[in-house]
Amino acid sequence: MEKKLKDLREEYLKIPIPKELNDVVQAALNEKPRKKPRVGRNILVTAAAALLIVTASVNISPAAAKAMSDIPIVEKVIKVITFVEWKEEANNSSAVIKTPAISGLENKQLEDSLNEKYLSESKQLYKEFTDSMSKLKEGEKGNISVESGYVILTDNETILSVQRYTDTISASSSTESQFDTVDKKNEVLLTLNSLFKDDRYLQVISENIKEQMKWQMAEDPEKIYWVEDDDFTAFKGIDENQNFYINEDGKLVIAFNSYEAAPGYMGAVEFIIPTKVLTDLLVGDQYIH
Numbered sequence: 001m002e003k004k005l006k007d008l009r010e011e012y013l014k015i016p017i018p019k020e021l022n023d024v025v026q027a028a029l030n031e032k033p034r035k036k037p038r039v040g041r042n043i044l045v046t047a048a049a050a051l052l053i054v055t056a057s058v059n060i061s062p063a064a065a066k067a068m069s070d071i072p073i074v075e076k077v078i079k080v081i082t083f084v085e086w087k088e089e090a091n092n093s094s095a096v097i098k099t100p101a102i103s104g105l106e107n108k109q110l111e112d113s114l115n116e117k118y119l120s121e122s123k124q125l126y127k128e129f130t131d132s133m134s135k136l137k138e139g140e141k142g143n144i145s146v147e148s149g150y151v152i153l154t155d156n157e158t159i160l161s162v163q164r165y166t167d168t169i170s171a172s173s174s175t176e177s178q179f180d181t182v183d184k185k186n187e188v189l190l191t192l193n194s195l196f197k198d199d200r201y202l203q204v205i206s207e208n209i210k211e212q213m214k215w216q217m218a219e220d221p222e223k224i225y226w227v228e229d230d231d232f233t234a235f236k237g238i239d240e241n242q243n244f245y246i247n248e249d250g251k252l253v254i255a256f257n258s259y260e261a262a263p264g265y266m267g268a269v270e271f272i273i274p275t276k277v278l279t280d281l282l283v284g285d286q287y288i289h
Helices: 002-014 019-030 037-060 062-070 108-134 200-219
Strands: 080-090 093-102 145-155 159-169 173-183 244-246 252-256 269-273
Touching: 080 108, 093 108, 093 159, 108 145, 108 159, 108 173, 145 244, 159 244, 173 244, 200 252, 200 269
Parallel strands: 093 145
Antiparallel strands: 080 093, 145 159, 159 173, 244 252, 252 269
């Protein structure tokens, strides 16, 4: 397994741009416009063809995407790609594990640390699945389903928010997620603490979430949250390590995994925090507004 991961990583980092692709792109970039309308149209067609080939190559080969990240016309487009995907089916069980990789950051230390983390998470998940399969007796069915992947939640000029999720079905089902939000201009990883002047935000956000929980339960009897004061499992509040992301509307979203704030049938739950309750606490309005 270690050798496979090493080989995949080396391929990801070292595969060069195909010569044919490089020739097409350079031809499109170097072609000078002429006076005749027909020839001018051909230039646009050639450039469009080059871009089409580039886009197709990014979708088909993560290694090509990494190699092409030095081409200016492509660098701004590549944000998150699938580094590697594992699929396994055995004993009435299955696992599909997709590992993302962030590409195009000038801050290679940040880029490498995130990608190494993603790879390590996927490797551990795959190991847990195969270990479970190896413990089954002959003829025994595992009845386990694991699906892990990622979602690009926000991708604009300022930030990139990526969710990595794992859905597991066994005797019961659960969903766990982790989130990373990157400041694309300054190329730093944002933390919950970094968004606020001081730790007053912890209580303010916690109280707002409790209000939202109670309101939702009053509106919909099918919804249940662990928020009652006399319940030993009640939601007490968030801490600085709480899962969060910033959505496309510039709103702070607090996320909970299955069973963290509600019964399992509720799945993973999220709460959008109104910016008006955070305004006086925020360091600025660059991210949240």
